[in-house]
Amino acid sequence: MSRYMLEPEYTLAVLVDYQEKVCRPIWKTEELEQKLVHAVKGLQILEVPLLVTEQYPKGLGQTTEPLRKALENYEPLEKVTFSCMRDPVFRKKLVESGKKDIILMGIEAHVCVQQTALELMEEGYRVFLAADLVSSRNPYDREMGIERMRDAGCVITTIESLYFELMGSSKADHFREISLHIR
Template identity: 40%
Template sequence: MSEASRTRLFDRDGAALVVVDVQEGFRGYSTFGDVAAACGRLVEGARILGVPIIATEQYPKGLKHTAPEVGLPDDAEAVEKSVFSAVRADGFNLAGRNQVLICGIETHVCVAQTALDLLDRGVAVQVVTDAVGSRHAHDREVGLRRLERAGAVLTTVEAALLELCERAGTPEFKAVQKVIL
């Protein structure tokens, strides 16, 4: 992937939001509440902007389902997986999207492997740093460094959603502004 394709602005027509494994089984992590809330802001912003949302659940029989504060739309069915990379799970489909905002748990395992597989397939990836977490802070930091070296762009909830808005003054911008404030 060229440097230009990695750094170009994301747009609503090309982007999808991938929410990786923000499940009840991880609620004991010290950062879980913050990560789940940030993922919830991304989900709400994506819904407002018409960006498709793909959620995954790692072994839901043991780790349970997506936390309610993520606010998945009623019509969003999580892709169940036992592989670490969501890309390798049955049912994972970007539906032609070539840009992915990725958030979730764990940064250094499922988020990283999903992002790396997407990058290998030529998909532009932005990792939303305030919406990813790991059980240990060191694992999160190493995962983010690895992903950035591999070509993912690091961003934040606010930056990502405002990038997708493209301009102020629209009804969508006003609705997203309420989500990020």
């Protein structure tokens, strides 16, 4: 098992709290949403399982409509904790998945994403943060969240880099489809 690279059979993606009312004040939110939709489609091509969380959806709304439409199976996990790991339903789904390599994306980088990453790593999971798929209300908080996660041992990368790690070779089943997807 590679120490720093994803292992496809052990990989799970987590989309954290990209919701209607939460995303409005997020820095570069329109660009982020487009990238998240694109990433969700790419991860589905590669058959990577995906968990979607929503922070208090009664007050903060659902996952945004473009993301809901992009998701093949929209079954959000509702939570009130900032760290996904402190939510018993999320924790149960994670354990049941048997996955140990976690791709993280969503908002806010310095709150829910960061706390989730730190607690995942504390429990022995390997966290791969797609830095192009996270943001916060202000760029400095985003930057500090990413820096703290890096300092704690999180692998900081991009979604495109992760696609190619997951495939490993131009002979991979989905190579052509992903190549077309990223253009």
